[in-house]
Amino acid sequence: MLIAIFCLSGLGLLASLGLGFVAKRFAVEVDPRVEAVERLLHGINCGACGYPSCSQFARAVVEQGVSAVGCVACGEDTAMAIAEVMGVEAVLAEKKVAVVLCKGGRGESATKFSYRGVEDCKAAVIVSGGDKACPYGCLGLGTCKRVCPFDAVVISENGLTVIDTERCTGCGICVKECPKGVIQLVPAGKEVSILCHSTEKGAEVRKKCEVGCIACETCVRVCPFDAIFMEGSLAVLDHERCRVCGLCIVRCPTHTIEGRDRVFPRVEIMADTCSGCGICSMICPVNAIEGEKKEVHQVSGERCVGCLLCIDRCPKEAIRIKAPADSTLGVASQ
């Protein structure tokens, strides 16, 4: 009994001495900041930053001075917190979200044949390019849903991919994986998107889909900021210029343009400061402002789309955003 106790304690002592010696002698210096940064990150290893894992990105931040903004998955707060750890000031990048540039679900778009096979878009495109008549359309078989590390993709009952913009971090994995190239990253604050990327001629698009861009160019004409231009037979939105006024949403005859549940504001004119110069009623693209010269002008709440052009131009600063905003244009236009 005693021998056994002594033997084991002796062995334990020897082993601990050995371990202690090795720990001191061969210790690997790890910058404590690496661990601190890593703890702040998502830890989901999405790879959108260009590094294979979050810990490698953390190391790059600490050792090579890579900007913490490189992590697209982390929000503003995390970037700030990392900047604090590093003792630098964070310069924030614009947050982006993924948008599916197709609105033609099973109900709205035609099919070439009935597809029975592997439930995956990439496998389906090898069979005559997928079952949708439109060669650009979203197949809705969920390759993006499978690869999304943040569960931000939902396939609607209509067989269309919908992205939950709350969850989407803009990591861009779905953009890379989509065989139809139908997903695009757009600035998160710019909710207006033209949900079609078919470059086919208008008549061809109309045959295949009820909600595709038919190249009527109405949006190009109505946009007060020249943010929409034609690329062949497709209207393309320049997000830099877009001021999210929503005018194109209202005017698009095929309802291809959407505002992703954005609440569009309305304006009102303050009677006490309005001088009745009439500039606002002249520039209003939807003729929502009326009034006699030298008299207080009125905004028609129904017509106003909230483009806010008048606010910029009013010399008396007599126009303001009406609070609270009461309707969502994207929904109203449908």
Next chain:
Amino acid sequence: MKRLYLFQGGVHPSGQKISQNAPIEELGAPDRVVVPLSQHIGAPCEATVAPGDRVKKGDRVGQATGFVSVNIHAPISGVVKSIGTFPHPVGRPLPAVEIESDGEDTWADTLKPREDYMDLSPETLKEIIQDMGIVGMGGAAFPTHVKLSPPKEKPIDTFIINGAECEPYLTADHRLMLEEPESIIAGARIAMRILGVTRGIIAIESNKPDAIEKMKELTEDILELGVVALKVRYPQGAEKQLIKTLLNREVPFLGGLPMDVGAVVQNVGTLSAIFKAVRFGIPLIERITTVTGSGVRAPKNLRVRIGTPIKVLIEACRGFTSEIGKVIMGGPMMGVSQHSLEAPVVKGTSGILFQPVAEVQAVVAQPCIRCGSCIRACPARLMPTVLGVFAQRDMFEEAERCDVVECIECGCCNYVCPAKIPLVQLLRYAKAEVLARRKAA
């Protein structure tokens, strides 16, 4: 009696050769043809005509753009209406030349018949074959002159004439062997002259006894040619499997070609086309296509001009029996489903199968029960079930390590799978991904 060897795997689908007694019928020139510029494996052609040009039957309309590419010719005389993208049997629109008939169907005056063709040098013969647009007519449409140009360090000792026609339903090669066997034999002699080979084997599955009889009769006095009756088994007509059966030679795994084991295989239809091209100077502008299945009233073997839309063939076969559920270009095992009857017949179209709605089963894939049937059936010695799982989970490195690129897409695994898993599609998907990754790397 020659000893036969067995290739691994394979299945025994019901033959369904319902059109085997229908003699070859001329369909003639349709009012309009759409001739795709890409009908073969390899680089697509460049159009050599412009809209408005008048062409005669046999005029060149597409120029080969490389070694692995062949010319394309006008199948009818008329006016080039347009050059644009048109429906193609692969499923997506591809560039093609649209020609409208002038109703006269006159031959081009550039045709060069050659009486003394057997005195021509192998190089000249190969040039004629490429110029006349000859490709493998068994279905894959691989340019024939490439197959007839083995490098010097790979000596060829056996030429195999492939009349197996192992796909169910198809009877085009069978009818050709019965009705124009002389052209096949003459074509084989040309090919053997090019290759400098003295042994030729005509391989025919034993479900075509009349063709075997006919070929035996005609080759009795020809020492270099012999006829072998094969046991019926799918995919007997695939090159690698045929070489194994006849010669007991294994084409090396991973990228090996028949020429690596001293053999070249050519389909009987291709040989007949070679003979016509070399002897009469007639380019490949028509082929025999089996129009079959219980969906058409009169299954037939038609001599069809390349570029004839499928719908024209249906009229020639007295229309549909009932509502059609599926149209397959090629055989039922390896063919490609069509979604448009506007798609034209191309050089590789061995048959068109029409299945009524009642015959098309709407099956839902069930989970794999690990029975291993697909592994036993795979003639390429792969493990389809494992590769299928890799494809589903995007494990392409593992799929590559398990040699998914060796898959010949014969469909045996799908045929035997009791869970009805779409294995061929999964393997094709994995194959495409692996090849794309290799290209990118």
